[in-house]
Structure formats: structure tokens, C-alpha cells
Amino acid sequence: MRTSNDPPHVLDRREGPHGEVVLRRHSDRLEIIANGCFLMDTSDGRSERRLVDAALEALTGRTRPDVLIGGLGVGFSLAHAAADPRWGGITVVERESAIVEWHRDGPLSEISARALADPRTRIVETDLVAYVNETSDTYDALCLDIDNGPDWTVTEGNENLYGEAGLAGCARVLRPGGVLAVWSAQPSPEFEETLRNAGFQQVRTEEIPVARGVPDVVHLGIRPG
Template identity: 65%
Template structure:
């Protein structure tokens, strides 16, 4: 990892720990006081200050499977985006999950978990026998014609439907992208998507795509609009 001289942002000391150029642009790992943050193409993506919404992404999907009476003993889950590792660690801590696939396209982020400081937040989850690390672009993986179907899709790859850091991710939230997600779910399967803000338009898009039981869980944040998890189900 590269290092840089610290700078101050208010009272917090900010240190750039690693900076890499990849096929999708620049990704940066910074430490701000006791917390770590990921910056993608100059835009803040996520940090380790508060993992409530990332954990809710997983828990809400499992609760919905329970609510609808799935008969699968150990459902499979696909997590889109490794990020700072909160979602994956939370899934691995739940023995009811079976196969846990994690899709991450950025080599740097995988490295920061395997050999860097983010490993403290994923807690060795990458080594769990149920976990398969899929080092690829999520949209390309989902679009594969012979792709695996999952009982839950838990996606946290950008800021949400109304503002994406990576332009290509916008297609995931439109009609074509939602059709792909529909086909990647088992009948009765659950879709959970994180967003940096509520989006009534996206709720309507989910219903128009044929999803049922569309709800939005809000997670209050220190400042600004709440984070949310959009939840929907493919009818059985």
C-alpha cells in the first residue's frame, strides 16, 4: 500500500493509505481518525463509521424469506459489492445462510480485506467455506445467460437509483436491469437494494417490473436524508 502525509479535515487527521487506477477509474482507501473510507472516482462511497444499513441489507432479506415461509433450509444469497465488509461479515455470522456469493470488481478492495486494514471489519469472512468471491463486474455477472439463481440478492454497489458514481451502474435500476434481477432470483426470492436516499420512483419501478411486497426501510443518519434499503420479492 502507498502512504501519504496526513492532512486535517476539521479535527480529524486524514491519511491516504492506498490509491489505485483500475479499469473503472480510481479507488482510494483513506483513514479519517479511527475510521476508514473508500473513495471512487473522487466521490465518497462508504466508510466504517456506521454499518447499520449494510447489516439491515442482509437481515431484511432473511426476515422476508422467513415471513413468506420459504421452505429452503439454507437459502443462498448473492451480495453485490464487498465495500468495507459489514454486509458479508453479517451474512457469515448467520448460520442459516447456505451459499454466500460476494461479487466485487475492484482488485484493490479485495486486497484491502485480504491483507489490509479492512480485514478487521470483514472478520475473516472471505475464508468461510460457504463464501465464494466472484472477482468480476456485477452487471456482467448478472447478465450471463446461464447464471445461477439465488434466494436473495443483496446489492450495495453504488449510491442508489437517483445518483450513481459509476454511470454504467445506472442501468441496474431501470426496467432492463430489474428484469435481469428478476430472472436471477428463485421464485419467492427476495431483492434488497441499498440507497443513499429514499426513491419513490424506484419503488414504482420495482412494482412495474413485477415485484411484490415492495417496502423501504429507512436508517437515520447523523446529517441529511436517511439511508434506505429497498426490499421487494419475486412472487412464487
């Protein structure tokens, strides 16, 4: 039996177009490390699930809305969305093919297998920034969780996503009155102001308590109708 004192055990390591991505087991949890930066693990997941619920709650008067989830990660957001019959189509954009494979045929399938088998689910393997600027598809909600937050990006190129130009791309794929929900490992008043400057309305930040440290948060904004 592995304990919390045991060192992490690397299950897979891949070198891709965006750098190194690693899946490892540490005690009873699985962890994803991107370019040496801890991204997420399977120890909790309450804030990733809340990301999806907060977006749905902010949508009013819509039947079976469609959601775009930016980032597959360990699969908490996808699994939670697929477990809720109120959602219509569920599209996940993930640029790391290794992460998709770990869900389809690897250790992370224990979280996402049922969600991946759901006929509402679609996985798109591409970069989210490119997707929101190029796709003709639109959604009622965009749940964004590809970094540790607006102020703590995993790769340098992602910084642009959280500026006004990047948020314009997010608004582009949202239907009028659609919701943008952004997960972050820490609050960012500066990002709140950027959301407002980018034209989003009813901007607010919801805190989700965690076991240690500052709360995780979900930043929310509505695209004008």
C-alpha cells in the same frame, strides 16, 4: 493519536478499468472513495447489516437460503451474513480488485477476515451487471449495495442496473419467491415504481435512521413465484 480534525490520510490509491479507487483513514474510520465520490466508511454499518437482515426476514419457509451480495465495500454486509448460521452459500460480486485485496491482505481485513475464511463465502471478481446477465447460478436473495443508491450512482454505467432492463437481470438470478434488497442513501419513490413495473411484488421501503441527514433506506421486492 489521530483526531476528527486531522485531514484524511491516503493508505492506497489505484487506477483500474473503472477509474480511480482510494482507501484512506480519517480519524478512527476507513473510507473508500471511487472516482472522487465518497462511497462508504467504517463509522457505522447499521444500514448495511440491515440490508442483509431485511432480505432474510422477507424469505419465508426456506432452510439455509443462498445470498448474492452485490458489492464488497467495507465488508459490513458480508461479515454480518457470515455471522448468521441461517444463511447457506454467501457469494459476493466485487469488480474492483483493489477492494478485494484490501480485505484479503489490507486494513479492511479487520472487518472481513473471519467472513472470508468461512467455507460458505465465495468472492467473484467481476462487474455485477455482467454477472446477473450471464451467470447460470441462482439465489434466494440479492442484496445490492454498489452505489449510493438508485438516484446516485458511482459510475455512469451503473444507472442501467436500476431501470427495468437491469432489474430483469436481477430477477434472472433470483429463484421464484426470491428477494431483491437494494441499499440507498436516500429514499426513491421513483425506484419503488420501477420495481413494480419490472414485475416485483410486495415492494416496500424500510428506513434506517442515521446520525445525520436523511435516513438510509432498503428497497425490497419479491420475484413472483
